[in-house]
Amino acid sequence: MEANLSLLDTVGVGDLVLLDPLSEESLLQNLKERFAHQEIYTYIGNVVISVNPYQPLPIYSPQTVEEYRNCNFFAVKPHIYAIADDAYRSLRDRNKDQCILITGESGAGKTEASKQVMSYVAAVCGKGEEVNQVKEQLLQSNPVLEAFGNAKTIRNDNSSRFGKYMDVEFDFKGEPLGGVISNYLLEKSRVVRHIKGERNFHIFYQLLAGGSDQLLRELKLERDCRHYGYLGREDRSLPGVDDAANFRAIQEAMKVIGFSPAEMRALLEVTAMVLKLGNVQLDSQFQASGMESCSIQDTRAVREICELIGLPERVLEQALCSRTVEAKQEKVVMALTVAQGCYGRDALAKNIYNRLFNWLVTRINENIKVDSSERRKVMGVLDIYGFEIFQNNSFEQFVINYCNEKLQQVFIMMTLKEEQDEYVREGIQWTPVDFFDNSIICSLIEDRQAGILAMLDEECLRPGLVTEETFLAKLSQVFGSHKHYESRATQNARHVTDASLAGPCFRVHHYAGKVTYNVLGFVEKNNDLLFRDLSQAMWKAQHELLRSLFPEGDPQKASLRRPPTAGSQFKASVTTLMKNLYSKNPNYIRCIKPNDNKEPGVFTDGLVQTQVRYLGLLENVRVRRAGYAYRQGYKPCLERYKMLCKQTWPKWKGGARDGVQALLTNLHVPTAELAYGHTKIFIRTPRTLFDLEDRRQLRVAELASLIQATYRGWKCRTHYQQMRKSQIAISAWFRGQAQQKRYGQMKSSALLIQAYIRGWKTRKEYKKYFRSGASTTLANFIYRRLVQKFFLGLRTNLPPMVVTDRSWPTAPYKFLANTNEELKKIFYLWKCKKYQDQLTPQRKALLQDKLCASELFKGKKTLYAKSLQQSFQGEYLGLRKNPKYRALHTVAEGKLVLADTVQKVNRANGKTVPRLFLLTKNHVILADPKAAQPKTVVSLSDIQRVSVTRFSDGFFVLHLNEISTVGTKGDFLLVSDHLIELITKLHQTLLETTAKTLKLQVADEFSTQFSKGSIAIRIVETAKNNGVVPVCKKKGSHKMEVLVH
């Protein structure tokens, strides 16, 4: 009951189906009463009637949106949001493409309604950055298109001068993906002319009012509207409308849609150019032939245009003032009259603007189009120019009204005709409701052969002189008896005189009223011709955008084929539109205009009554009342509601019809509410349907919970099982590891214990045998090991083989100290032996000599140290070589050990004389160097001893035995430069020959024996000087001092 309350409880009735009694007056009264209480929306079933309030109402707030979101259509006050919500939900949940048809005459509020629908859908259809961007783009396309396509008319300050159908595309979740906009026939004649009290398209005023000074300067525009011919040379700012602010808004909107600054700039440049074209004035001239021609009156406008679009002035001037005609494949340039010139100029302006508008739509579409190929659901919103009747109606009004006629036909077909036909088809008892079918008017206009548009085309294409009069005459002839056609001719034929129908006019009785059309301009507008010179000139411009608008201007692509006429183009696009609409689920918003003065709160009965009549609202209510609110094929119906009954859920085995019957009986739906057709079930009131829907929703929620619960249960179970499995796997592995470790430990312990026990047992067993020597054996074993280790260690750690290196590693253990010392010695000796082994015999002999010298002198005589460096040469005289010494050589031959020069000290005075000193194996021979004959020969056995000093001198005394042959002369005091060698050799030879060692005395005092007695020799150390040492000084007869250092 609650559902109905909201419809009854408000002012009047919310749904006209509930109106009682039902008549035109009560219907009007109901609308009026509701309007007076600002209830502007009323339903007829699910059709919304909207009465324009002409004032802002507080019923479009976000709160209201929330209120209507997912609401029950009949549970809330009638509102445009409710129908938008219903359509959106139907699209999202039932997967049905939707279209929203907004109809009504100009100023009835269609555009506003379409915006409200769009903003509602945008508010409820999902959120997210990407979605919001799509929404913004879709919404922002509106102000841009309105700026270029809307204008103030007498009826409406923001009248749509183009038709717009926008398909918004959604994904399966109901989130918007993008859209496509189709536009229909822009009223381009407005660019060059508008009647007094109206305005040109908004954009011109917005640009002039809102463009910055710099922008206007760059576009070469004056801010004052009165400067421009196409703006009627009058300032027509609209009260309550801020053109400047709107200009800023559209710039922002274009940015949001994705226009680049360069594109925006180009767009404005072309717009400015159109405006300037209106200021190009033509002057008439007469050529020499007397023919009229035209020329540019003031070249400023042309110059500015050409600068703006990058075109040589001459080209544009020529295109505006002349025309190239091709006759018999020859090109002839014809001068144009002023009228022709103006016509060409205006045609150019209209064409540019029209093409610019189409470009704008295409460009917006590029940005909002959906790229993905996934299946989409579509919601189309149609906002087309409303039906209009002006004082003077032309071709534009004709096509606009034709379009409205077609929309009315859709409405009639879908809500009145189709519905009633369906009842009959389905075998439902039905009393037909009469209604006016406007198909007859539609075919009057669009019939392929005998339609007004077809005849206009025919007239346009006909060779010969084509005038509107011939066209009108033809119409009057063909439609002489047509109920919906009138002209002077047909009136005359019927003897009717109606002064309101002027000569060049015909009248069509449209569904919404009689409209008188003036045929003037019909042919020209239908032809929509632009002189080729002009399109070619435009193509030559450097301005990219402008150039792209005139592809046919390219001489290479120029085609002689006539472009389709405006009428046939429009008809084709309307046919496509209709096809599109028929393929979708329609939702109607029927807009009503309450008064002609755009005044809030004023409800002009007559005006509304006319609209109620021609909109067929009463018939609509009647059909709705008698009919059924809802119908659906048995199968989809069963599919949709089968979950409401145990018999049909989850599967119904019988036929669909029986299933639906069983279902509805089970649900106790009153039989009066239902009618079973051949293929469909009909439900009378929406309440029953909503009741079913509510129950379904609850049940779906239940089922969803069940599915959720089952799924969650399954998910938790599988998760649990997975966890359990993992846990088992982990613990098995862990236990395995632990056991392995334990086993390893136990095994090693067992082995240890075993070893102990076995050892213990063995020890016990063999104690008696081994006990006494065990420790020694062990110790020996250990020692052996240590020694072995020591030796092995030594092997790798031996000191270098250099003989002088006495280093040796220290013993690692004390007990090895002696051994180590021995080893050190052995190693050293071995090292020396190795060294010795590699010595040559000569070197060996030399070293032996040196060794002998060291034994004799080391630490005893200072000279020894010096001798170390000298090698012992033995033969210093060169006896063999020198012939002078031949005698000596002969004496010593084969036995010579040493030959050298010595100084002999005179015993008497201490002076020295040189002597040759030869040591042979048996003798010491002294010889005079000059004579080179042996002077003294001493047998080695006569040498008693030798005395030397401690110092570094070469002084020595050769003490002889007293019995020696030379003994008579006594001992020899000699000085040798090779003392060490000499004595060493002497010692060695003596030892060799006599097997006696040489007695060597190192002393500071010794006595010498001479024939004349002994002399005591004292060695005196002197300070170092350069004098030759030793110096022997006789001190008295028995003393001699030898000075050495």
Ligand SMILES: Nc1ncnc2c1ncn2[C@@H]1O[C@H](COP(=O)(O)OP(=O)(O)OP(=O)(O)O)[C@@H](O)[C@H]1O
């Ligand atoms: N719901 C509304 N609330 C407030 N004002 C409205 C509403 N609907 C329409 N109007 C007013 O009516 C004017 C005309 O409405 P709109 O432009 O939508 O008419 P239309 O049917 O599109 O006309 P046309 O066929 O000429 O384009 C709007 O500019 C606005 O001032």
Ligand SMILES: [Mg+2]
């Ligand atoms: Mg509009």
